[in-house]
Amino acid sequence: MKPKYTIAVTGLNNTDNPGPGVPVIRSLREAESFDVRIVGLAYENLEPGIYMENVCDKVYQIPYPSTGSDELMKRIEYIGKREKPDVLIPNFDAELFTFMKSEKYLKETGIKTFLPTIEQFEERHKSELPKFGKKYNFDIPFSKPVTKISDISELRYEFEYPLLVKGKFYDAYLAYTPAQVTEYFNKISAKWGVPIIIQEFIRGTEVNVAALGDGKGNTIAAVPMRKQYITDKGKAWGGITLGDEKLLEITRNLIQKTKWRGGMELEIIKTHSDKYYIIEINPRIPAWIYLAVGAGQNIPEALVKLALGETVEPFKTYDVGKMFIRYSYDLIGDISQFEKLSVTGEL
Amino acid sequence: MKLKKNIAVSESGFLFDPNTGDSFSVNETGKKIIELLKEEKTDDEIIKWFAENYEIDKLTFENNFYDFAAVLQNYHLTE
Numbered sequence: 216m217k218p219k220y221t222i223a224v225t226g227l228n229n230t231d232n233p234g235p236g237v238p239v240i241r242s243l244r245e246a247e248s249f250d251v252r253i254v255g256l257a258y259e260n261l262e263p264g265i266y267m268e269n270v271c272d273k274v275y276q277i278p279y280p281s282t283g284s285d286e287l288m289k290r291i292e293y294i295g296k297r298e299k300p301d302v303l304i305p306n307f308d309a310e311l312f313t314f315m316k317s318e319k320y321l322k323e324t325g326i327k328t329f330l331p332t333i334e335q336f337e338e339r340h341k342s343e344l345p346k347f348g349k350k351y352n353f354d355i356p357f358s359k360p361v362t363k364i365s366d367i368s369e370l371r372y373e374f375e376y377p378l379l380v381k382g383k384f385y386d387a388y389l390a391y392t393p394a395q396v397t398e399y400f401n402k403i404s405a406k407w408g409v410p411i412i413i414q415e416f417i418r419g420t421e422v423n424v425a426a427l428g429d430g431k432g433n434t435i436a437a438v439p440m441r442k443q444y445i446t447d448k449g450k451a452w453g454g455i456t457l458g459d460e461k462l463l464e465i466t467r468n469l470i471q472k473t474k475w476r477g478g479m480e481l482e483i484i485k486t487h488s489d490k491y492y493i494i495e496i497n498p499r500i501p502a503w504i505y506l507a508v509g510a511g512q513n514i515p516e517a518l519v520k521l522a523l524g525e526t527v528e529p530f531k532t533y534d535v536g537k538m539f540i541r542y543s544y545d546l547i548g549d550i551s552q553f554e555k556l557s558v559t560g561e562l
Numbered sequence: 563m564k565l566k567k568n569i570a571v572s573e574s575g576f577l578f579d580p581n582t583g584d585s586f587s588v589n590e591t592g593k594k595i596i597e598l599l600k601e602e603k604t605d606d607e608i609i610k611w612f613a614e615n616y617e618i619d620k621l622t623f624e625n626n627f628y629d630f631a632a633v634l635q636n637y638h639l640t641e
């Protein structure tokens with residue numbers, strides 16, 4: 216008989232800018248080695264994953280990390296007492312720091328996580344990426360953090376246009392003029408704060424790798440993908456798994472050198488001359504993770520087992536040429552569901 | 563000209579490059595050329611095969627063949 220675990224998952228915003236929560240839950244429900252009871256943790260009361268069938272068994276609203284980590288942890292403690300989750304999988308960049316800082320505390324209350332260390336998390340920040348590249352010997356585009364609008368006019372001495380304007384957690388825009396940089400600076404800083412990261416624009420094809428490190432330098436899973444259909448927010452609406460050995464080599468190398476612990480997504484630009492530049496390292500499972508499951512590597516299942524202290528053998532193969540295509544679908548809900556969640560914070 | 567080893571070709575003439583995720587469709591003639599390339603035939607052997615099996619003179623085929631070869635090269639399908 217398979218064991219049954221209670222898993223708490225955030226990122227239920229299955230919108231056109233999707234969080235990884237729903238695909239993570241879908242992957243966990245297909246796990247071969249255990250059954251699950253899912254406790255969904257939602258920040259907004261219209262996150263689609265709250266209302267989707269066969270996604271969450273119970274949903275709790277939680278406060279944004281920006282309201283203070285004490286508030287968030289108090290809520291998690293309350294949920295922990297009631298639901299007794301075995302494992303918690305946070306899926307947002309913006310909440311990771313709080314959960315990483317509280318890892319020990321969570322463990323004491325019986326909730327296990329499998330997250331990168333604070334050092335791993337900090338050194339791969341977009342603003343720190345050039346240093347990361349130097350330290351571990353990876354090709355990284357030149358980039359620089361900017362905190363003031365007055366710095367924008369100076370960018371022409373260090374960058375050629377076009378260049379990329381990026382938020383510290385999300386959002387990226389290609390700017391052709393200083394005026395556009397200013398526009399995007401204002402847009403991104405209003406949402407995510409400063410610094411804004413200015414990054415050299417490398418021409419080529421963007422490829423991504425979803426991976427899992429065991430924290431000892433071993434790559435447990437790695438599946439590369441190319442986006443085939445991209446939304447106006449730059450998100451993958453369709454993608455295909457690749458058999459590019461070089462991408463796997465870069466991933467294994469990075470996990471081995473950093474002893475990466477937990478899920479990650481590498482964003483890489485492959486140039487026409489076959490050079491590979493790492494443009495981002497996301498310290499969590501990506502929203503397209505179900506493609507990796509479809510290709511034969513159930514990364515969320517492996518992550519849960521690692522969190523529970525089990526030994527997990529690295530995946531050796533995956534299917535090349537597996538595709539995913541997202542779709543939108545109208546769910547019919549009832550005001551009573553919305554009411555219950557809004558008034559009690561639970562559903 | 564050599565086709566990259568990992569290029570997959572289906573019965574219907576659908577090409578898939580697993581390294582880049584790119585896919586292409588070729589017509590019957592293109593499919594035959596790809597098949598011959600997969601059998602590691604040389605350019606001369608391919609040209610000879612077409613001149614013998616199709617109602618086409620060697621020079622006309624050769625011109626079209628090298629155009630097609632340039633397209634394959636442009637898409638990084640050959641080595």
